[in-house]
Amino acid sequence: MTPPSTSVLGSPESLCCAPLTDAAFSERDAEEIAGILGALSDPVRLRLFSIVASQDEVxxxxxxxxxxxxxxxxxxxxxVLADAGLIHGEKRGRWMWWSVVPERVAQVRQLLGGT
Amino acid sequence: MTPPSTSVLGSPESLCCAPLTDAAFSERDAEEIAGILGALSDPVRLRLFSIVASQDEVxxxxxxxxxxxxxxxxxxxxxVLADAGLIHGEKRGRWMWWSVVPERVAQVRQLLGGT
DNA sequence: CTGATACATTGACAGATATCAATATGACGA
DNA sequence: TCGTCATATTGATATCTGTCAATGTATCAG
Incomplete structure (x- = not known):
């Protein structure tokens, strides 16, 4: 189901690479990670994400x-957030329900020198 | 020394507010945090940051x-990175030496639902 | 003082993006 | 089937931003 990928973060299930305090990112890795952080770099979108993150489903x-x-x-x-793998959407009837992908958030946290 | 500030992250020394899994960000908070994440959302800049972060000084x-x-x-x-409080620069002679501000990175990590 | 070096600033420009109006798609109720 | 509701897509536009050439500023060697 999950297509083969050599990306840093990969699927939300896989753990990511070394945190940035250990070694400099490659161009390719930086491109991908910057994309994910970019998804959180807009005030409205970040607030949207925080609303979803503070609840089970929105x-x-x-x-x-x-x-x-x-x-x-x-x-x-x-x-944008869904493409970045940060939230997941499920359509039920006419409504679209969004929830965070905790594994993805954990990955980003680890990249930031996480424990 | 530190000017009075009502910002979320405040000075690099102060701890930040509740992680986004606890409560939605206010408009003001989102604006500031998005700015910091935006500083890391460019591939070149993120790689620059990772180079500095993987060494003492660059x-x-x-x-x-x-x-x-x-x-x-x-x-x-x-x-941009310095304005976001993520790195600190010190001029010595003709050279500018950059180093990360670990407290700032830790703050961002905590906002991402860190422990 | 003079020239060279390292970095910062300014100005210009191409590409990205946040936004909304208009429209399309899809699901439900009558 | 028809109309309504929730969401997605398209197209247009104003703004933001990453980039470099040119220039300014500060430091050091001679």
Missing amino acids: CSCHLEGPLARSQPTISHHTK | CSCHLEGPLARSQPTISHHTK
């Missing part, structure tokens, strides 16, 4: 209000 | 080569 319809952004913008941000 | 003159960027670009990136 419906898209419950994000427009707190974030004060249009529906397409919310959809755009959830897509 | 001279600006030792970054142009590995990163394959012009001197002004390197200077720009170091400034």
